[in-house]
Amino acid sequence: MLDILDVPNAHNDGLILAESLWAAGLNTRAVRALLANGELVRIRRGVYTLGATWRGAESDDRYRLFVRATVATAEQPLLLSHLSAAALHNLPIIGPWPNVVHAINNETAGGSSARFTTSHRSVVEPEQVVIDGCAATTLARTLIDVAATSSFLVGVTMMDHALRVEAERAENERRMGIPGAAALAKEDLYAELMMVNPRRGGPKVRRIIDFSNLLSANPGESMSRVRMAELGFEIPELQVRFVVHGREYWVDFYWPRVRKIGEFDGKIKYTRGAILGDRHPGEVVVVEKNRENLLRPEVNSFDRWDWDTAYSPRLFYEFLIQHNVPRA
Known part of the structure; x- marks a missing residue:
């Protein structure tokens, strides 16, 4: 029909x-x-x-549809902000998306909530970008707003992702000779924080910027790093290069003091995405195992963990203790 x-x-x-x-x-x-x-x-x-x-x-796509549907039916134009702007900027979230749409509206008295919309006041008039036909705060402003109002984990995950994607974009444009904007960097986020000067959460935002790292390759690695910090473990070096038999290998985490490699194994690696390509998941598992066998003699230990382990502070603490990850 x-x-x-x-x-x-x-x-x-x-x-x-x-x-x-x-x-x-x-x-x-x-x-x-x-x-x-x-x-x-x-x-x-x-x-x-x-x-x-x-x-x-996916849940990200469903929330984006909900956000755009709310914009399409709003009586007044909406300037999307916070997590709603983050969704349109394709930033990843750990945990659920909200069931409301966040927007900047300085006509509200100290912020207000309606059935589908939560409004926020802004001392500084935010710059706007248009994404999928919707007005939203810029990427830098969105990251500051999310960091001020969300958990440390959510703030770091989104900031890591944005810094990495921006660096990759700028590098790709440079290689192709395309003139483009400079990549968003930590300095830009510090400047945005000073300009926005949120009434609440400012110190937390600065800690998130300090802690963020564009070398985190995916949300699972960001979450692992946040958990290590929260649980009092030493933060490892990221994306460390090893050369074995003349070939380069890069590992997710490395603790040089104890010569330990750590790898986050997200299920996406074996089910879909660029890493899998057109190969069978079993073939990818074999390749990963062979890579691990080559790297093990180069270090004292090599440990892997998955999403469920890192997501649970209790499970991850037990894992890190059992595998002798150094304390901070």
């Missing part, structure tokens, strides 16, 4: 507005039938998406 929607402007990058349904000749009963059989999913009143799109979406 939804073939009738395959007309210009019926789909808005995954969103289907109620007006498109009515314009396509569907009535309330037909829409209810589509909802009942799963062909349509209501994101919020007046905005829908295809059931297949929703079922195939």
